[in-house]
Amino acid sequence: MSRPLTGLSAWLVQRLSAIYMALFTIAAVVLFTLVPLDDYGAWHALWQRPVVSAATALFFVALLLHSWVGIRDVILDYAGWSTSLRLTLLALVGAWLLILGFWMLEILLTVVSPWN
Template sequence: MARTLGGARSGLAAWWWQRVTAVYLLVFLAAGLGGLLLAPPQDYAQWRAFLAAPWVRVALMLFVVATAVHAYVGVRDVFMDYVPRGGVRTTAFILWAAAVAAFVAWGVVWVTGLGGGVT
């Protein structure tokens, strides 16, 4: 008689999230570095104009979210594997989730602030 997979599905989901976010981070960084090598902005105004472009802001927001998901899932799995159940693990989860949430909040504020006027 076959048994249900139980918690194996959450492990597979975490594995997929790690892979999907890793691919996005790799593509984003490669494209960003390639673009900067081919046509680097020459001054502050060019940097602001480049960063204020809607497609760049969307890509940066996805980068912030992908980084947060990738980091959260990875460290969460380390906590689940190596920190004993109980108060220490729960505290570690809460502190890590708060740190990731703070990173995302900072990223959202930073990226949305890029749309301001170019000086």
Template sequence: MVKQSGRIITGAHYGLKDWLAQRVTAVLMAVYIVLLTIIVFISAPQNQAEWVAIFNYPGMRIASFLFLASLMWHAWVGIRNVLMDYIKPVAIRLTLQILVIVSLMAYLMWAAEILWS
């Protein structure tokens, strides 16, 4: 806690950045889901080859990767905030945060490998 101008300041002050990140990533994910739904209804893929054809288009791969990156960022902000609010011992909280970061990065790399393989 730090006292500044008569106020007690606590925490990491992520507030506005977290709020904005959550809204921006949510909008990006919603737009992707709407576009994917439209594409699926238009092309109506019936087998794996048709699904692969949809994701062979470079724009779809990039959009899918941006969706997944937004999902990971959105998840990170939410999980970090929960850990900061409810896990008080610093060593445990930092360990959990590191595990979450490593996991989310691994999932994103795995997704990139799948999209571009």
């Protein structure tokens, strides 16, 4: 059985994901500034690079984890004393983040597919 994401581990996930997302954003801005991406072929070639697609996938994993920790803390702090309300809200947010994660995975796999 795994341990829940609380205390120091939740704090570390929040901070490390924020650092990675900031570095990824800076790298993306620099890349888009320096590399001319004038047409579909250039964009497609960019996303075919394993480093770019893996870094992007890791960005979205970090984004989902960062979102989960932040929204979970807000729900636990402000959703009142009702345990059933908290569990319902946490389940809805968790399901929504999972749906978004699978949707992004589908998009990334479609983009890096050799059949496109």
